[in-house]
Amino acid sequence: MKLVDSHCHLEAPEFSGNLETIITDAENAGVVKLITSSVTWDEWPLSKSISDKFRSVEFSIGVHPWYVSEKDLDIRNKLEASSGNGAIAVGEIGLDRKIESPPFELQVKIFEEQMKFAVDANLPVIIHCRGAFNELIESVNRTGVPDHGGIIHAFSGSSEIAEILIRKGFSFSIGGTLTYKLSRKRSEVMKLIYPNHFLLETDSPDIPPAGTEKPNVPANILLNLKAASQITGRPEEEIAENTTENANRIFGLDI
Numbered sequence: 001m002k003l004v005d006s007h008c009h010l011e012a013p014e015f016s017g018n019l020e021t022i023i024t025d026a027e028n029a030g031v032v033k034l035i036t037s038s039v040t041w042d043e044w045p046l047s048k049s050i051s052d053k054f055r056s057v058e059f060s061i062g063v064h065p066w067y068v069s070e071k072d073l074d075i076r077n078k079l080e081a082s083s084g085n086g087a088i089a090v091g092e093i094g095l096d097r098k099i100e101s102p103p104f105e106l107q108v109k110i111f112e113e114q115m116k117f118a119v120d121a122n123l124p125v126i127i128h129c130r131g132a133f134n135e136l137i138e139s140v141n142r143t144g145v146p147d148h149g150g151i152i153h154a155f156s157g158s159s160e161i162a163e164i165l166i167r168k169g170f171s172f173s174i175g176g177t178l179t180y181k182l183s184r185k186r187s188e189v190m191k192l193i194y195p196n197h198f199l200l201e202t203d204s205p206d207i208p209p210a211g212t213e214k215p216n217v218p219a220n221i222l223l224n225l226k227a228a229s230q231i232t233g234r235p236e237e238e239i240a241e242n243t244t245e246n247a248n249r250i251f252g253l254d255i
Contacts, residue, residue, distance in 0.1 A: 001030045001240040002255060003225065004247035005218045006173045007092075007126060007153040007201035010036040010057065011046045014205040014215040023054050026218035030240070032056060033253050034218055037092040037126055039064035041078050048085055058253065060089035060126050065096045068110040075110055079117045088251050089150065090118040091126025095139070098131045108139060115143035118150070124250050125150030127170075133161045137168075145169045148250055154203055159188045166197055171246055173199040176207035176216060178227035190231050195242040199250075200224055 005026065015022050026034060037060045038047040047059040061082055063072050072078075079090065093114045095107050118125045124146055129136050149169035154177065155162070162172060172193050177186070190198070202224065205215030209223040229236045248255050 001237055002032045002244050003030045003200060003221055003240050004244050004253065004255070005031050005034045005202050005204075005221050006151060006199040006243075006247050006251075007175070008034055008036055008204045008218055009039070009206070010034065010050050011038060011043050012205045012215070019050070019054075022217055023056060026221070027056055029219040029222050031218055031221060032244070032255055033058060033247070035060060035089065035126070035247075035251065037089075038062060039092055040067045041072065041075065044082060044085075048087070051086060058088045058251065059086070060091040061085075061087045062091045062093040062114055062126070063110060064092045065094050065102070065107045065111065065128060066099060068102045068107055070106070072110045073113075076113045076117050079114065079121075083121060087123070088253075089124045089126050090114055090121075091150070092128050092153070093125060094128030095132040095136050096128065096130045097135070104132075104135075108135065112139050112143050115140065115145075118146045119144045122146050122148060124148040127152050128154070130156065133157045137161075137164060140168055148252070151199055151250065153201055154207065155189070157189075158185060159192045162189055162192050162197075166193070171197040171199060171250060173201035174228075175201040175203050175224050176209045176220070178224050178231065179209040179211075182231065187231060190228070194228075194232050194234070194239075196246065198228075198243060199246050200228065200239075200243045
């Protein structure tokens with residue numbers, strides 16, 4: 001099987017000094033591509049250096065809503081200056097209403113600037129969204145969506161929200177939460193998004209699968225695959241093929 005970890009954070013300090021083993025273990029588990037996502041603009045060079053060192057790693061550049069500040073109001077200029085550095089997507093970007101700071105209004109400004117750049121550069125986006133799906137839809141109505149679309153990672157919305165976002169060109173990546181206690185909401189979402197709009201992720205070192213310890217690692221994608229098979233009733237090999245093809249289509253991975 002060929003698998004793609006469509007969202008992880010290999011830049012995380014938890015992996016420092018052990019990255020070669022982490023990536024080798026993922027490759028031995030069948031992962032042919034890992035997409036590592038920066039969360040602050042000063043992390044972008046590290047993302048690129050990891051991708052340059054490991055053939056199986058691609059990277060995205062962006063500023064996560066948890067870390068935006070006034071200094072990021074010129075994020076468009078930073079993204080333009082870094083265009084052509086090999087990034088395959090803009091991310092991790094997004095909106096989060098479940099945090100008190102940074103202010104939500106600032107999150108929206110920075111998010112929309114990054115979306116506008118992605119549209120103009122025609123790079124897919126990797127989006128974080130918690131408690132703000134209606135606002136997310138309003139924002140992408142204003143900015144547009146890149147031709148290649150993008151993914152809502154760790155998707156936690158309803159099937160109704162998913163349906164709206166599919167029409168706007170988005171797909172959805174889900175990881176460790178697939179292994180948690182089965183919920184009717186998650187089952188309904190999976191029925192809607194599989195097979196054409198579903199990707200696997202680990203979000204490592206975060207969101208470890210049930211029964212595993214932190215830090216989460218990309219090799220744990222096999223546990224997420226197994227859970228996806230149980231939820232959908234489809235063979236693991238089929239899910240691996242479809243999710244890899246979806247990642248290939250969105251990110252142009254040439255697998």
